[in-house]
Amino acid sequence: MFRYDRILLAAAGLLALGICVAVAWEDARPGYAPYQEEFKSLVEERFGPERAAAVPAGLQQIWLEGAERVDRCTSCHMGVTWQGLDDVPQPFTSHPKAPLAHHPVERFGCTFCHGGQGYATELPAAHGWVEHWEEPLLDRHLSADYRFRDPLAFLQFRCNLCHRFDREIEGAPYINRGKRLIEQKGCRACHVINGRGGAIGPDLTRVGEKEPEQYDYSRLTSLPTLFGWQIAHLQNPKSYSPETVMPDFGFNTEDAQAIALVLLSWRDTDVPAELLPGAILRDVPTPEEAERERVMREGEGRFFVEKGCFICHDVSSFGIVSATKIGPDLALAVEDAPRRFGRTLDDFLMHPSGTMEVVLSKQIPLTEDERREAFELLKKAYEKHMKEQGAQDGGKPR
Ligand code: HEC
Ligand code: HEC
Ligand code: HEC
Ligand code: HEC
Ligand code: HEC
Numbered sequence: 001m002f003r004y005d006r007i008l009l010a011a012a013g014l015l016a017l018g019i020c021v022a023v024a025w026e027d028a029r030p031g032y033a034p035y036q037e038e039f040k041s042l043v044e045e046r047f048g049p050e051r052a053a054a055v056p057a058g059l060q061q062i063w064l065e066g067a068e069r070v071d072r073c074t075s076c077h078m079g080v081t082w083q084g085l086d087d088v089p090q091p092f093t094s095h096p097k098a099p100l101a102h103h104p105v106e107r108f109g110c111t112f113c114h115g116g117q118g119y120a121t122e123l124p125a126a127h128g129w130v131e132h133w134e135e136p137l138l139d140r141h142l143s144a145d146y147r148f149r150d151p152l153a154f155l156q157f158r159c160n161l162c163h164r165f166d167r168e169i170e171g172a173p174y175i176n177r178g179k180r181l182i183e184q185k186g187c188r189a190c191h192v193i194n195g196r197g198g199a200i201g202p203d204l205t206r207v208g209e210k211e212p213e214q215y216d217y218s219r220l221t222s223l224p225t226l227f228g229w230q231i232a233h234l235q236n237p238k239s240y241s242p243e244t245v246m247p248d249f250g251f252n253t254e255d256a257q258a259i260a261l262v263l264l265s266w267r268d269t270d271v272p273a274e275l276l277p278g279a280i281l282r283d284v285p286t287p288e289e290a291e292r293e294r295v296m297r298e299g300e301g302r303f304f305v306e307k308g309c310f311i312c313h314d315v316s317s318f319g320i321v322s323a324t325k326i327g328p329d330l331a332l333a334v335e336d337a338p339r340r341f342g343r344t345l346d347d348f349l350m351h352p353s354g355t356m357e358v359v360l361s362k363q364i365p366l367t368e369d370e371r372r373e374a375f376e377l378l379k380k381a382y383e384k385h386m387k388e389q390g391a392q393d394g395g396k397p398r
Contacts, residue, residue, distance in 0.1 A: 032076045035092075040052050042092060046084070047084075055078065060075040067271065071109035071118035072118060073114075075121055077093075079092040079094050080105060108275060112158065112275070114155065116128045117135070139152075146257065156172040157175070157265040159172040160172065161265050161267075162271055164266070178260075178263075183289070185249050186321065192205060204263065208267035234251055234259055245363065248324075296321070301320040301381065303377055310322050312324055312359075313325075314330070315378075316385065331381045333345050334382035346372075
């Protein structure tokens with residue numbers, strides 16, 4: 001005898017269970033699943049069902065052993081290593097060739113270059129758009145926030161986490177420009193970088209690690225971040241530290257962005273040794289650079305570096321080079337000051353007028369003894385200059 005009511009009851013139970021399972025399944029369905037379906041149909045459309053059947057399914061990940069890091073970006077970004085998908089929308093596009101030529105994804109993953117949160121499989125988390133995540137995806141949005149002309153410029157600071165000791169990195173023009181400016185402007189006269197340089201300003205070797213809270217943003221008009229502060233400070237050091245002797249080098253926005261990207265990259269990294277380039281992992285100066293720096297800091301003109309005169313003045317015969325050249329070359333002051341001010345150099349140094357009155361009363365107060373020392377040194381610099389001139393003119397009297 002059939003008990004229809006029992007069967008009905010059982011059927012209803014099964015149905016309820018089925019609904020529960022379906023809901024749970026949908027909830028547990030990972031964030032990449034819809035993208036994988038879409039990718040599959042995209043491949044089928046373009047390359048036929050055979051290739052589509054070979055599209056991998058489920059969680060995709062690149063395990064970076066030495067770094068104890070796992071990058072799951074390819075769970076959604078399935079076309080990265082495919083050919084012929086340059087024109088499809090993200091996240092399916094073939095990756096641009098150049099960056100991967102030297103950094104195959106099996107070895108390097110994605111996040112060392114792009115930032116973001118490698119192990120996450122949901123979109124906002126993976127791209128690092130979450131609070132307190134320090135390595136957001138360095139994407140077009142972030143570059144736009146800082147008004148970079150190149151929409152992907154921000155990426156380049158991560159290149160320099162590994163390529164710190166390379167002078168030039170192909171594919172990282174901002175970093176190259178920043179490094180060139182740091183060399184040309186003589187930042188090392190005042191700052192230690194990688195263990196060498198002067199001590200007038202703070203050591204910059206790990207300046208990229210400073211906590212954002214350590215800076216004062218009250219005067220900042222751009223974004224209140226470490227990076228925003230660096231750009232603003234480089235363009236106008238005095239407005240952030242009114243007493244600073246750090247010169248205003250007249251950097252334009254792109255110069256300041258380039259240097260700030262380099263500064264941001266100067267920090268400890270968790271990159272394992274096998275992923276660091278084979279370049280010598282030290283900052284080795286060329287012999288000319290080493291000599292130039294030595295002369296600036298230890299040579300007979302070091303007084304003018306220590307006091308900060310070289311911010312505005314060359315003292316050419318002593319090998320002191322000013323990046324700004326706001327004032328005249330002091331090697332000629334002995335003969336030039338009388339012409340310019342109608343009195344002797346020692347008188348001028350004791351009772352300066354014009355710019356130097358302001359400089360010596362506010363910016364660089366010198367004692368009487370120091371002014372005398374400056375005078376004696378400038379006499380020597382002038383004699384040396386004349387001797388060099390004489391030698392150049394073949395010993396002819398002038
Ligand atoms: C859940 C799927 C998903 C995951 C996981 C994912 N992405 Fe994306 N990604 C997308 C989608 C969708 C887009 C295109 C829409 C957009 O830009 O928001 C995108 C866009 C991008 C872009 C271009 C953005 C721009 O505007 O410059 C980059 C770069 C990128 N992803 C890198 C990564 C990296 C690196 C990871 C791993 C840390 C990652 N993605 C993980 C789905 C994903
Ligand atoms: C060696 C560093 C490096 C690695 C490793 C790397 N990328 Fe890239 N990626 C770049 C650079 C540089 C660009 C921009 C290239 C260009 O536009 O010429 C780029 C571009 C992209 C774009 C397009 C961004 C846009 O807005 O147009 C996406 C998406 C992307 N990468 C995702 C990934 C994913 C996913 C991985 C890991 C499987 C990865 N990348 C690995 C350096 C890298
Ligand atoms: C995780 C560390 C790492 C990151 C990040 C990285 N590189 Fe590299 N790069 C390397 C290593 C290691 C090599 C040497 C590859 C090899 O031959 O083993 C290399 C090689 C290169 C080369 C070939 C020439 C040379 O110096 O050997 C270029 C060019 C280059 N990288 C540019 C870039 C650019 C541009 C970026 C940023 C988009 C970048 N790299 C990001 C580690 C890195
Ligand atoms: C004449 C000496 C002098 C020169 C040259 C100089 N600086 Fe400075 N710099 C200072 C002093 C002093 C400070 C500390 C006061 C301040 O914040 O301005 C400083 C501060 C800084 C800071 C902030 C450091 C921190 O710990 O917060 C950065 C970054 C910096 N300088 C970068 C540079 C760069 C890049 C150059 C070359 C383009 C340069 N400096 C050239 C003297 C100098
Ligand atoms: C902020 C920039 C600045 C600094 C720093 C500076 N000077 Fe000057 N200095 C000038 C300018 C500009 C002149 C040109 C005269 C004028 O415009 O008043 C000048 C002129 C001079 C002259 C006259 C030279 C001549 O050929 O007529 C002497 C000497 C001099 N400075 C010495 C020094 C000494 C010594 C120091 C360091 C203690 C120093 N200056 C620091 C800007 C500076």
